[in-house]
Amino acid sequence: MIHFSINKNFFLHALTVTKRAISHKNAIPILSTVKIEVTRDAIILTGSNGQISIENTIPASNENAGLLVTNPGSILLEAGFFINIISSLPDVTLEFTEIEQHQIVLTSGKSEITLKGKDVDQYPRLQEMTTDTPLTLETKLLKSIINETAFAASQQESRPILTGVHLVISQNKYFKAVATDSHRMSQRTFQLEKSANNFDLVVPSKSLREFSAVFTDDIETVEVFFSDSQMLFRSENISFYTRLLEGNYPDTDRLLTNQFETEIIFNTNALRHAMERAYLISNATQNGTVRLEIQNETVSAHVNSPEVGKVNEELDTVSLKGDSLNISFNPTYLIESLKAVKSETVTIRFISPVRPFTLTPGEDTEDFIQLITPVRTN
């Protein structure tokens, strides 16, 4: 029966990371537990909600963990409850002792807490993956790609495939991430330093956001593996599995064009704040839009929501070239796309009032491009 002692805060932190995969209200009740596997030289914490699974290893070799295993074993404990108990313990270390009938006793300072656990046999088995040819990416790069694309995925289940981010490696070196909800699209590309296996898969955007929360910036690189049905992100101590979405992702390449009639460079934050003001008023009307008027070297934004009021604002530009144009769109899309842009300026290129317009950061190349569809107004 299990017996170990460990640093309370280290254990708590590892549990909290694992908890990100665990939902309190799961249709499968056993998935509200955390699986604790204790071996002679490590503790492996596993959490899963059926969509994502996290395996978090605490090695005895890590001095900060203060882990001393006297006896190995496995048990399931109600995750949220167990974490609250651990965080309440009075001392810096805790002793974890399994007793009869899957009960455990936590001892810390003068406090002794007995909890009921469950037999580990009840826990579903995670699907195994072959991990022979890793694709190694910088965590920071992967998280920035997620930040630049995942928000543009659909929130609605009417077309499930659009709730994912389309990840592609082609010609063993071109990486592409793209998301669209059919109103806007965001695409990030880059070229791999080493050649890698091609793939073409769709990852739920929610899983990618969880990945970003779990893999903190101190984890420098992450290994990526995939099978037909799942993907694995792995660092030294954390394995993060996510299911893939099934189905064909629409062809987004055909939406991109180099053609444009009007090109404006804005200060990113100034444009975003102007759109946030426009949104406050446009939001009062269902499907409210903002209208950009480009003419005589000036750009202005206009909203009219008959019930509450209107906005008229001249927008500062860094540069403006091309034809006059009036175009209307949902300011939310532009606000969200500007939030994903980290550069000080943003270039917006228009073709016509009825064709999508593109955003690219600063003076950059086209490795990060977004596209927003206008709304036809009369």
Added chain:
Amino acid sequence: MIHFSINKNFFLHALTVTKRAISHKNAIPILSTVKIEVTRDAIILTGSNGQISIENTIPASNENAGLLVTNPGSILLEAGFFINIISSLPDVTLEFTEIEQHQIVLTSGKSEITLKGKDVDQYPRLQEMTTDTPLTLETKLLKSIINETAFAASQQESRPILTGVHLVISQNKYFKAVATDSHRMSQRTFQLEKSANNFDLVVPSKSLREFSAVFTDDIETVEVFFSDSQMLFRSENISFYTRLLEGNYPDTDRLLTNQFETEIIFNTNALRHAMERAYLISNATQNGTVRLEIQNETVSAHVNSPEVGKVNEELDTVSLKGDSLNISFNPTYLIESLKAVKSETVTIRFISPVRPFTLTPGEDTEDFIQLITPVRTN
């Protein structure tokens, strides 16, 4: 028609304070607006939810306000919406101009926002109060009294009078604040420096909590006035009105006694953390309790919730004298009462397993006393 200019952040702050009295979902729709009265030398912002009302004055004499009134007048504007708009404005100053049909135009930087307002005649009139004999109190003292008592008031409307805090001045100098939900009681007394009019009234605990949020620590003193139906707290710029509760408050003095059999002094935080651990387990059972066992110079806490587990913990004490005793109670009450105690130690005095026990801070006198009723167990 109104016309003024003002510092945006100063205006925003004053609006945010006033907004505390304004509820978005009020049964009386007009109460979701803020009343803006502009005179030659001040702006008065009024908000009310029918229970509390706040009048916040921005004097033109305050240099930080940057207030310049060109034309006076009054208007009503949807409070939450208006505050969002003000906070979104681009420049440090804004110009507020009333145009036809109760519309206003906000100009700030290159942004021009037009909003629809309402005729001020639709706003209910606040009940007037005579303010000839103020009782002046330190804001800090008043807020600490509220912090020490309001939490013990009832949250349930079954006995409305218990949702208030009973405030009494007797013999023109003894101030008493007391709250009870019939399971626990908290009482704070002190002696006034100057003689004051006697009163005996019951203020909704919710109103007092709002008072604490509105009167920040930079407001040194507050004048208190009362009538049969309402109470007014007034500082230089803020008037805070609250309705009083009607009915007779129960006699709580008879509950207090100097008699006790066992007296223990605890470290306040250590006891609170032990009770928080106990609560995590007791909370799993409906009406779960913690049992204190006092015997042979030791005090221990015990919880047994058959479905989830148990706690056994020896509690550190600063001192212990008197008889052995076993007593059970809801740990929530003790946790909340310990949160209200600011001193490092707390004295708890027990009479018997079935009589309420008292808490007093540190070595203090009895000017802050709390009382918790035990639960009979078999």
